Structures are given as C-alpha cells and as structure tokens.
Amino acid sequence: xxxxxRLEGLSREFPVGKRLFGKPKGIVxxxxxxxxxxxxxxxxxxxxxxxxxxxxxxxxxxxxLPPTTGRIEIxxxxxxxxxxAAFGKRIQYVFQDPISSLNPRKTIRQVMEAPLKRLHxxxxxxxxxxxxxIFDSVNLREEFLDRYPHEFSGGxxxxxxxxxxxxxxxxxxxxxxxVSALDVxxxxxxxxxxxxxxxxxxxxxxxxxxxxxxxEAVSTRVAVLYFGSVVEVGxxxxxxxxxxxxxxKLLADSAPVVGRPLSAPEGRETELPDPxxxxxxxxxxPRCPRATEACTGAMPALExxxxxxxxxxxxxx
Amino acid sequence: xxxxxxxxxxxLAAAGLVVLGIxxxxxxxxPILPLADPDVTNxxxxxxxxxxxxxxxxxxxxxxxxxSRLLWGTRLSLAVGFAAAVFAAVIGAGFGxxxxxxxxxxxxxxxxxxxxxxxxPYILLALAIVAALGPGLxxxxxxxxxxxxxxxxxxxxxxTVGIAHKEFVDAARLAxxxxxxxxxxxxxxxxxxxxxxAMSTTIGWMILETAGLxxxxxxxxxxxxxxxxxxxxxxxxxxxxxxxxxxxxxxxLVIVMSINLLGDGVRDALDPRLRSGALTRPRAATVVDxxxxxxxxxxxxxxxxxxxxxxxxxxxxxxxxxxxxxxxxAPGECxxxxxxSGSGKxxxxxxxxxxxxxxxxxxxGGSVRFRDAELIGATYGRxxxxxxxxxxxxxxxxxxxxxxxYRVGDQLVEAIRVHHRIPRAEAWDRAVALLKQVRIPNPESxxxxxxxxxxxxxxxxVGIAMALANDPDVIIxxxxxxxxxxxxxxxxxxxxxxxxxxxxxxxxxITHDFGVVAQLCDRxxxxxxxxxxxxxxxxxxxxxxxxxxxxxxxxxxPELGAGRRRLEAIPGLPPAVDRLEPGCAFAPRCLKTxxxxxxxEIGLAQxxxxxxxxxxxETDLKREAAE
Numbered sequence: 012x013x014x015x016x017r018l019e020g021l022s023r024e025f026p027v028g029k030r031l032f033g034k035p036k037g038i039v040x041x042x043x044x045x046x047x048x049x050x051x052x053x054x055x056x057x058x059x060x061x062x063x064x065x066x067x068x069x070x071x072x073x074x075x076l077p078p079t080t081g082r083i084e085i086x087x088x089x090x091x092x093x094x095x096a097a098f099g100k101r102i103q104y105v106f107q108d109p110i111s112s113l114n115p116r117k118t119i120r121q122v123m124e125a126p127l128k129r130l131h132x133x134x135x136x137x138x139x140x141x142x143x144x145i146f147d148s149v150n151l152r153e154e155f156l157d158r159y160p161h162e163f164s165g166g167x168x169x170x171x172x173x174x175x176x177x178x179x180x181x182x183x184x185x186x187x188x189x190v191s192a193l194d195v196x197x198x199x200x201x202x203x204x205x206x207x208x209x210x211x212x213x214x215x216x217x218x219x220x221x222x223x224x225x226x227e228a229v230s231t232r233v234a235v236l237y238f239g240s241v242v243e244v245g246x247x248x249x250x251x252x253x254x255x256x257x258x259x260k261l262l263a264d265s266a267p268v269v270g271r272p273l274s275a276p277e278g279r280e281t282e283l284p285d286p287x288x289x290x291x292x293x294x295x296x297p298r299c300p301r302a303t304e305a306c307t308g309a310m311p312a313l314e315x316x317x318x319x320x321x322x323x324x325x326x327x328x
Numbered sequence: 329x330x331x332x333x334x335x336x337x338x339x340l341a342a343a344g345l346v347v348l349g350i351x352x353x354x355x356x357x358x359p360i361l362p363l364a365d366p367d368v369t370n371x372x373x374x375x376x377x378x379x380x381x382x383x384x385x386x387x388x389x390x391x392x393x394x395x396s397r398l399l400w401g402t403r404l405s406l407a408v409g410f411a412a413a414v415f416a417a418v419i420g421a422g423f424g425x426x427x428x429x430x431x432x433x434x435x436x437x438x439x440x441x442x443x444x445x446x447x448x449p450y451i452l453l454a455l456a457i458v459a460a461l462g463p464g465l466x467x468x469x470x471x472x473x474x475x476x477x478x479x480x481x482x483x484x485x486x487x488t489v490g491i492a493h494k495e496f497v498d499a500a501r502l503a504x505x506x507x508x509x510x511x512x513x514x515x516x517x518x519x520x521x522x523x524x525x526a527m528s529t530t531i532g533w534m535i536l537e538t539a540g541l542x543x544x545x546x547x548x549x550x551x552x553x554x555x556x557x558x559x560x561x562x563x564x565x566x567x568x569x570x571x572x573x574x575x576x577x578x579x580x581l582v583i584v585m586s587i588n589l590l591g592d593g594v595r596d597a598l599d600p601r602l603r604s605g606a607l608t609r610p611r612a613a614t615v616v617d618x619x620x621x622x623x624x625x626x627x628x629x630x631x632x633x634x635x636x637x638x639x640x641x642x643x644x645x646x647x648x649x650x651x652x653x654x655x656x657x658a659p660g661e662c663x664x665x666x667x668x669s670g671s672g673k674x675x676x677x678x679x680x681x682x683x684x685x686x687x688x689x690x691x692x693g694g695s696v697r698f699r700d701a702e703l704i705g706a707t708y709g710r711x712x713x714x715x716x717x718x719x720x721x722x723x724x725x726x727x728x729x730x731x732x733x734y735r736v737g738d739q740l741v742e743a744i745r746v747h748h749r750i751p752r753a754e755a756w757d758r759a760v761a762l763l764k765q766v767r768i769p770n771p772e773s774x775x776x777x778x779x780x781x782x783x784x785x786x787x788x789x790v791g792i793a794m795a796l797a798n799d800p801d802v803i804i805x806x807x808x809x810x811x812x813x814x815x816x817x818x819x820x821x822x823x824x825x826x827x828x829x830x831x832x833x834x835x836x837x838i839t840h841d842f843g844v845v846a847q848l849c850d851r852x853x854x855x856x857x858x859x860x861x862x863x864x865x866x867x868x869x870x871x872x873x874x875x876x877x878x879x880x881x882x883x884x885x886p887e888l889g890a891g892r893r894r895l896e897a898i899p900g901l902p903p904a905v906d907r908l909e910p911g912c913a914f915a916p917r918c919l920k921t922x923x924x925x926x927x928x929e930i931g932l933a934q935x936x937x938x939x940x941x942x943x944x945x946e947t948d949l950k951r952e953a954a955e
Contacts, residue, residue, distance in 0.1 A: 060813035060814070060815065060816075070498075074502075075498050075502070096501070096504040096506075099502045099504050103502060104499070106498070108495060111494055111495050111496065112495035112498075113499075114517075116517040116518055117513075117514075117517075125503040125505060126502075129509075130503065179502070179504075194668040195668065195881060195884055195885050196668060196881060196884055196897065196898040196902075199884035199897035200897040200899070202886075202897075203894060203897050206894065221813065221814070222886075223814070224885070224887055224888040224890075227888060227891065228886035228890070228892060228893060229892065247891070251889065261815060262814060264818075265814040265818040266888050267841060267847050268843050268887065269842055269843055270846065273818075273825055273847040
C-alpha cells in the first residue's frame with residue numbers, strides 16, 4: 012500500500028518578540044519534528060488541546076505555511092515549494108469556520124469556479140458541468156449558486172466548503188475541526204457526508220479535532236499531539252480504550268461521558284507548560300503522575316516504528 | 329438601495345446631500361449659464377454692491393462680476409478637491425493594501441515611509457511640495473493629495489490586515505489564485521466601503537486645503553478664479569468692502585459643511601458596525617410588555633420561571649425566542665438546559681435578570697420569581713441590586729466578559745464593592761481569597777495579572793470567582809466550558825460541583841453537551857425552537873428519553889468508547905422562530921409525525937417528576953411514574 016501522505020521531520024518554529032535588527036527574544040516550537048504517514052484511503056485523526064500545534068501542522072501540509080525543517084511527500088512525490096497552488100491540486104483544506112471561509116462579497120458560483128479556473132483551466136461549459144456534479148454529491152441544490160454566503164446556515168456553508176475542496180480534485184483532504192462550529196444534529200449530517208464522499212471518491216482524510224469522540228467515530232488511526240510533538244499513534248479503536256501514553260489517558264478520562272461520575276482526573280492547579288520556556292525533556296513530565304527523573308532528560312522518541320507507537324519512557328499497559 | 333435609504337434616514341445627511349447637489353449642479357451648468365466673463369476687468373465699476381445692475385452679487389476690486397467668478401471658482405475648487413481625494417485614495421489605498429496583505433518587510437518599509445510623510449506638519453509639507461514644483465493649481469492638487477496619502481494608507485492597511493488573515497483568503501490561495509488576483513478579487517471588494525467612507529469624510533478637508541494654498545497665492549494663478557484665490561485677493565479690502573470676502577467665504581462654508589454632513593451619513597450607512605445598530609445603545613433592562621396577567625408560580629424553588637415569553641421585534645417580524653418556558657431550581661440543585669443554537673436557551677437565561685438587549689428584545693409575558701420577589705417588570709434599581717449579588721452569571725467567553733485594561737483583582741474588587749460598602753483593602757483580600765477558592769495557583773500574584781496574561785481555563789476561573797464574589801444564591805452558567813479544552817473543562821466542572829455542594833448554590837447550567845449534563849446536573853430540560861420539549865431527572869431522561877427529539881439528539885452525538893460508526897443524523901434544520909407553524913415544531917424532522925401533530929398546540933404532559941411535549945412519546949411516562 013502506498014502512502015498518500017508522508018511527513019519526514021516536519022517542524023515549524025515561530026520567532027517571538029521580533030526586533031528590527033538582531034535575534035528575536037525567543038523561539039516557539041509550534042511543531043517539533045514530526046514523522047507521520049497516512050495510507051491511501053485511510054482517515055488519520057489528529058487530536059490535541061488548543062496550542063498543541065494541530066493547526067500549524069495542517070497549514071504546513073497544504074503549503075499555507077512553509078515548514079522550518081523537514082519534507083512533505085504526497086503520493087510518493089516530494090513537494091518542497093511552499094506554493095498553495097502547487098499543493099492545491101493534490102491536497103485540499105476544509106476550514107473550521109464555514110462562514111468566514113467564504114468571501115462575503117462573492118456568490119457561491121464565483122467561489123466554486125475559482126479552483127476550476129485557476130487550477131484546472133476549465134472552460135465555462137466544463138465548469139458548469141463539474142459544479143453540478145459536485146453539488147449533487149454533497150446534497151446541495153444548484154439554486155444556491157447565485158446566493159451569497161450570509162444566506163446559509165453553518166451546516167450548508169460547511170457543505171459548500173467541502174464542495175470547494177472537492178472541486179480542486181485533490182485526493183487528500185485536510186479537515187481542520189470541520190464540525191466543531193456546528194450544532195450536534197448538523198454535525199452528524201456533515202460527518203456522514205464526509206464518510207460517503209470518502210467511500211465514493213476514494214479520498215484520504217486527515218481529520219483534526221479536539222473532540223475525542225468525534226475523532227474516534229471517524230478515524231482509522233489516531234495521532235495524539237501534545238506541545239508540538241506526536242506522543243502516541245494507534246488504531247482508533249485501541250487508542251482511547253487502552254492508551255499507552257499518560258497524556259492520552261488524561262484526555263480520555265477528562266472527556267465527559269454519560270454514566271461516568273464527575274471527577275477531575277488531574278490536580279486542579281495544573282496549567283499547560285509555557286511555550287517560551289518549555290520544561291526540559293518530556294513536556295508532559297510536570298503534569299504526569301508517572302514521571303521520574305529520567306523523564307526530564309530528553310524528549311523520548313516515538314517507538315516502535317510500526318503499529319501502536321508511543322513516545323514515553325514509562326508507557327501504560 | 330438600503331444604503332441610500334439609510335443615508336436619507338439621517339436628516340442632516342439628507343440636507344447635506346440636497347445642498348451639495350445644488351452646488352454641484354450649478355458648477356456643472358456654469359458654462360451654459362448666461363454669466364458675465366469672469367476675467368474681464370472694469371476698474372471704473374469696482375466694488376459694486378449686491379443687486380447692482382447686471383451684477384447680482386456685485387463686483388470685486390477689479391470690477392469683475394462676483395457671481396460669475398464665484399460659480400467658475402466653485403467649479404474649479406470642487407474639481408480640484410475631488411481629484412485630490414481620488415488621487416490620494418487610490419495611491420494611499422494601494423500602499424495600504426499591499427502593505428497589509430504582504431506584511432513583514434514590505435509592510436515595514438512602506439509604513440516607515442508613510443510615517444516620515446506624517447512627521448511633517450501637513451501645511452508645511454504642502455508648502456514644501458509647492459515650493460519644489462512651483463506655484464500652480466495642478467501642483468497644489470499634487471501637494472494636497474500627497475499630504476493626505478498617509479491617512480488613507482494607514483486606514484486601509486489596518487482593515488486589510490484584518491481581512492488578509494481571514495480564512496477565505498487562505499481558501500483563495502488554495503484555489504490557485506495569484507497574489508494579484510487575491511488582492512483584486514478577494515481583498516479589494518471588502519475594502520472599498522472603507523475607502524468610500526474615508527473619502528467622504530476627507531473631501532471637504534481637501535477642498536479647504538486647496539483653498540488654503542490658493543489663498544497664499546500658491547494655487548490658482550490670476551486671473552483664474554478659485555474660492556481660495558478669491559478670498560486671497562479680497563483680503564486687502566476686508567474692512568472697507570467685506571462683500572468680496574464674504575461671498576467666497578460663505579460658499580466654502582456651505583460646501584464643506586454639506587460634504588461633512590453627507591460624509592457622516594455615508595459612514596453611518598456603510599460601516600457594518602454602525603449598520604448593525606452598535607450606536608443604538610441597549611437599555612439597562614429588557615423592555616417588558618406583558619399583555620396577560622402575571623401567572624402564579626406552579627413550582628417551589630429559589631428561582632422559578634413561569635410561562636416566560638421573550639420575543640425579538642425586528643421590523644415587522646416577531647421572533648418567538650422563548651415561548652412559555654417554565655423552569656425552577658432549588659438551593660444546591662443543578663438544572664441543565666440543553667438545546668441547539670437558536671433553541672432559546674441563552675435568551676431564557678438572560679431574560680431572568682432583564683439582560684436581553686432591548687431593542688429588539690421584549691419580554692411579553694410570564695413571571696420570574698427570585699424567592700418571593702417578582703423580577704419581570706421590577707425597577708432597574710431593584711434588578712441592579714440583585715444582579716451579581718443574589719443571581720450571578722458565568723458566560724461562555726471570559727476574554728469577552730473581563731475588561732482587558734484592568735487587573736483581574738481590581739475587577740473582582742469592583743464587583744464586590746458595587747454591592748458591599750467595605751474598604752478597598754478588605755475587598756482586595758476577599759478577591760484574593762476568591763481566586764484561591766477557584767483554585768488559581770499563586771492567587772496573590774495572579775490578582776495583579778491582566779486577563780490576556782492568563783490561559784483560557786484560568787480566565788474562566790476568574791469568571792467563576794466574579795460570579796461567587798457576593799456569595800449569590802443562584803448562578804446561571806451559559807456554556808461556561810464550551811470554549812475550553814477537555815482537561816480544563818473537567819477541572820472547571822468539578823469545581824462548580826464542589827461549590828454547589830459546599831455552599832448550597834443553585835446552578836442553571838446551559839449547554840449543548842449531554843456528557844456534561846449527565847455528569848453535573850440533577851435535572852435537565854430540553855429546549856427546541858423556544859419551547860421546553862422534555863424535562864425530568866437527568867438519569868431518567870438520558871436512559872429513556874421520552875421526546876423523539878431528545879432520543880435522536882442523544883443518538884447523533886458520538887460517544888467515546890463506541891468505536892468507528894455511522895452516526896444517526898437528524899435531517900433538516902430547526903425551524904426559524906419567526907415563522908412557527910401551529911403544533912409541534914419538530915414535526916417536519918420527526919419520523920413519527922401524524923396529521924394531528926401539526927393541527928393544534930401540544931401541551932407539556934406532566935407525569936411524576938417528568939414531562940414531555942409529544943403526542944407519541946418514546947417512553948410512556950404515566951406507566952413509568954406508576955411503577
């Protein structure tokens with residue numbers, strides 16, 4: 012099986028407190044070197060809390076943000092320019108906020124035509140055929156095409172966002188919190204639509220979310236991100252049921268679940284580490300009940316190379 | 329069309345438009361009007377008064393016809409002012425858009441250049457430019473335009489920075505659009521209203537500046553007349569023959585006043601913030617317009633709502649946001665209110681203390697009682713006494729509810745001292761104790777922090793501390809953990825749970841998350857389209873939901889540990905609450921709908937401690953209650 016998407020040592024740093032001359036005051040490692048591969052046809056879920064680098068990672072994958080180090084391979088071919096147009100035909104992005112991802116002063120038709128015209132150079136008749144085809148597959152009526160974004164509900168706008176991503180004919184979609192702005196009843200509609208499209212069109216998804224239950228319901232495999240590093244990768248059905256990394260366990264225990272009594276799984280005083288002044292070694296060590304002195308030595312690597320991988324010296328189970 | 333209507337709603341702006349229209353029309357018609365030649369001198373006929381024969385406005389120091397000179401001069405001044413405004417707007421907006429879109433070094437170089445322009449006093453700069461280029465109307469135009477470029481560049485750059493980081497710009501890049509195309513097709517259409525607003529407010533200023541330069545003899549050269557040079561030439565005879573100064577002076581006043589009045593109107597009509605009514609300050613308490621007698625409470629509790637009705641009146645439309653909602657909560661109890669967006673759950677919460685913005689909100693019926701006091705229709709003073717003291721709120725986004733410019737300790741002190749006249753030092757100690765109570769580490773030093781220096785979880789703790797400041801009896805929490813990460817949410821929920829057990833607080837907890845309700849709330853009310861459709865003990869409702877909506881809403885939420893699967897979506901959308909059909913609002917989406925569901929009002933059927941608003945409930949509550 013070929014890998015649809017492969018990342019090698021991909022990382023991104025942001026300087027903080029830029030000065031006109033000289034070095035910036037500090038550097039934030041938004042994403043530390045990440046190695047990941049996504050098989051064709053699978054859905055890789057990425058979970059993590061705010062500030063863990065999910066969105067930075069996603070923006071690098073579509074070329075909206077050049078990586079500091081590392082490389083991206085799409086369907087076996089490396090992509091080393093940070094030009095969204097070069098990425099656009101092969102990998103597309105669905106945004107979190109469906110309304111703000113549509114230009115308020117353009118009709119839906121203009122929005123849909125842009126990728127067909129710019130990426131594929133289609134003529135008017137071909138464009139019209141293709142738009143009709145896509146709208147049919149995402150269950151949108153063609154009469155919506157001449158309306159403006161503010162006339163749509165969140166769920167409809169997100170369908171339009173998905174339709175736009177499909178129009179580029181990319182085989183890989185990065186879904187960045189695609190349902191977190193939607194109501195639960197609409198959320199289920201969109202998730203089911205995504206599942207149908209994937210089956211019909213043979214797509215590969217990278218599904219980013221902070222909602223563990225949603226990720227578990229849609230993913231083949233899940234990667235857990237903490238403080239810019241992947242701390243655990245495993246099959247979706249195993250990772251939250253039998254977590255190996257103490258952080259994954261903390262996440263799974265914190266999620267509110269019907270029928271489980273309310274408890275704060277960790278001390279109430281704990282705060283996330285300061286990105287400008289990261290703790291030495293494993294960044295989770297200060298919050299971790301299993302931490303020992305060895306944990307503050309160096310960031311543990313993700314092992315083994317295949318199957319359920321975990322970056323921890325003292326894994327659970 | 330809407331814009332034009334909005335301009336005309338502002339009477340001063342409409343007056344400005346009419347006056348300016350007349351002036352512009354006269355200026356346009358000047359060449360075909362039967363006027364004397366403006367440049368023919370006749371010194372024998374100088375300083376003639378108004379209504380002199382053949383000279384309606386008299387003549388100037390060289391015997392030239394003032395009316396003719398005035399109209400020709402107005403024509404020239406208007407043209408120059410307009411041209412300078414367009415010139416400044418195009419160049420300035422161009423710099424602003426490029427600078428704001430590309431950012432980084434490009435932005436730095438352009439904006440530092442603009443800063444240098446701004447470092448000179450504008451009239452000095454204009455004089456320097458005219459001195460370098462030589463006097464003349466065209467050079468004066470260039471000078472005035474250049475002097476005004478920084479205003480446009482800075483304004484437009486600020487707006488562009490905001491737009492360039494919007495997701496639709498990223499989407500356009502992914503659709504393969506080049507930078508030029510993005511600027512022209514994505515950024516520019518969103519910036520144009522700002523450019524028009526900036527132009528409409530500066531064009532009058534530019535006419536004045538051009539007149540200023542002409543007055544100094546640097547603009548139009550004799551014998552050509554513009555308003556500035558007419559004033560300049562008349563200056564010598566200001567005392568002896570004031571008429572020659574008054575005529576152009578009044579015209580400048582009329583033009584600039586009308587343009588500025590119109591400019592204000594255009595700004596109000598185009599600015600989206602003003603358009604959405606940001607200037608119409610909401611009243612201190614929601615307007616109450618009860619048509620029916622106040623209903624008596626039907627349940628016991630520290631807070632009881634009975635048949636509460638809140639509507640939004642927007643134009644001719646009436647949105648029934650809250651439709652005969654009855655809820656009650658006892659001390660130490662936590663009541664969950666669950667629903668999707670637009671179900672009316674937040675409006676219900678805000679109606680309690682009259683916090684729904686009016687206009688457009690109106691409480692049209694029902695009763696809210698805190699202990700024995702009726703809150704609907706209570707005076708503002710009475711509501712203010714209770715707000716934050718007996719009944720406190722926790723909102724979703726603590727970043728939006730905390731003041732960014734005050735330390736959190738000071739904000740807590742203010743919350744305490746509004747209701748209790750105690751010395752500041754004592755209030756500060758109490759604030760620190762509150763921060764400690766919500767388990768903020770190092771409360772003494774954290775009280776000195778500003779909201780932006782804290783993480784989301786810490787800010788929400790401050791929000792809770794503020795709600796607790798006066799030891800209230802009821803806390804209304806509106807989605808307090810929705811914006812937080814799961815690990816932080818677990819901390820906050822367990823904190824709230826401890827507080828209500830320790831202090832006997834009554835909590836009304838509004839959320840859309842069944843997991844949260846299951847863990848925290850004793851009872852739950854499910855809302856749909858402004859009505860309560862089901863109510864009962866949390867465990868019973870979740871185990872055996874009675875309303876089809878509740879059952880299907882629970883089913884479409886993925887639950888952790890259930891593995892990969894297809895979700896049971898509810899097709900369709902909730903109804904708009906301004907067009908509610910008779911009968912059950914859920915009927916169009918329901919699988920069990922029969923004709924009878926939409927023919928008449930369906931009551932909330934009570935059975936034991938549960939209630940459901942459905943003719944064909946999923947669970948037989950009567951039998952359940954009997955068992």
